[in-house]
Amino acid sequence: MDDTRRRLLMAAGEVFARRGYRDATVREICSLAGANLAAVNYHFGDKKGLYHAVIAGGHETGEALPKDQAALVAAPREALRVFCVAFAKKILSEAKPEWHGKLMAREMAEPTEALDEMVRTMIRPHWEALSGIVGRVLGEAAEPERVRQCTQSVISQLVFLSHARPVLNRLFPGDDWSVRSAAARGEAIAAFSLAALDGVRDAAGSKSEGGGECSASR
Amino acid sequence: MDDTRRRLLMAAGEVFARRGYRDATVREICSLAGANLAAVNYHFGDKKGLYHAVIAGGHETGEALPKDQAALVAAPREALRVFCVAFAKKILSEAKPEWHGKLMAREMAEPTEALDEMVRTMIRPHWEALSGIVGRVLGEAAEPERVRQCTQSVISQLVFLSHARPVLNRLFPGDDWSVRSAAARGEAIAAFSLAALDGVRDAAGSKSEGGGECSASR
């Protein structure tokens, strides 16, 4: 039966997320899956094939994707808040089938060939969903370049939570990383970002015509 | 002479920044340095020793550190702008002795034992410098927890530039990453962040007493 195949996928997701593609060994994966060393080559061809299978099959999420949760909300400001909270909860989740967020964070820093597919299937859809929300919050100030920069600013704060966690743990050792706390972090980022978008919109509104950049210093 | 030692440090910095600690091979480093394979073990004990030497000796920066550039500016808002621009330029610099930013970004995502020293000597000082600036911008709204969250939001946007560059290159293939463009990105982040800080300060001011979180939705 292909029970071995499923156990292999689970174990691989866990190990890849914890160690990264390079440092993960097929021996550890097989051992964790209770499978023989040759199983990965039999079922997936090679280590790379297993990795791609993990990436491709990472859509069995418990909760709905952040972009889908946010799409249910009509009001732009509330949609941004929902998006941020859902995103923070997802990437900070420690639950078993939730290593997909960690895998994505790893791919961003040290890309393999799998990054292209990841950008196509997960990252770009989320980027564009958030971009639409940001554009609606900006209203008539929503010039393409400004929307792009602001979208990037919002997403960077969210990604940072998972990316810089080793550093944050050292800077603030007592921090709480529970799901409840993850939601609070998402709220804070949403509040910060909404304040920024308001300011950017108003600054662009006072100047009838904004050039390439909009540095409203002082 | 210890010319070999210096060449080894230069080559190691470049290779470690490009490949990461694990994927960097002493053979490539020695080849790039024009040194014998055994040189790294003779001069630094082992690969790990070489890596630590690179980390420790990474302070020979061309330009002044962002925190020091910002410290010269009295006005908080302008200091924040200077900090962001200097930071963006530093981490996006492709210049030879400037792989330190990349090394830091790598350590954040996949920490080795060297991260502790890095946090102590580089990250925490910058964090606290920026935290001071953010506190001054926030004025009387500068409660510790709020300052911490806002500082994190600012720094995350900056770090994202180097961390997510592979993704950004795929999302926006035509992007310019020159030094001039790096400065513009720093300006944009500063503008976004200043607008956010203004909004957060005003929102905190209107409510005489702010609780744990300050989600000013709608």
Add this chain to the structure above:
DNA sequence: ATGCGTTTCAAACAGATGTTTGAATCGAGT
């Protein structure tokens, strides 16, 4: 029970990589 395709297993293989070794080379002090 028999035969056959599928799956599992232990063992070995092959390549990469960090490290060590012992000789050779160099450079300065006498």
Add this chain to the structure above:
DNA sequence: ACTCGATTCAAACATCTGTTTGAAACGCAT
């Protein structure tokens, strides 16, 4: 010219790791 410590070099070594292999075990239709 000689000596001695420091440095460099080519080669070998040891280990880790992905992959292959051929046999054994299994499931199942006949």
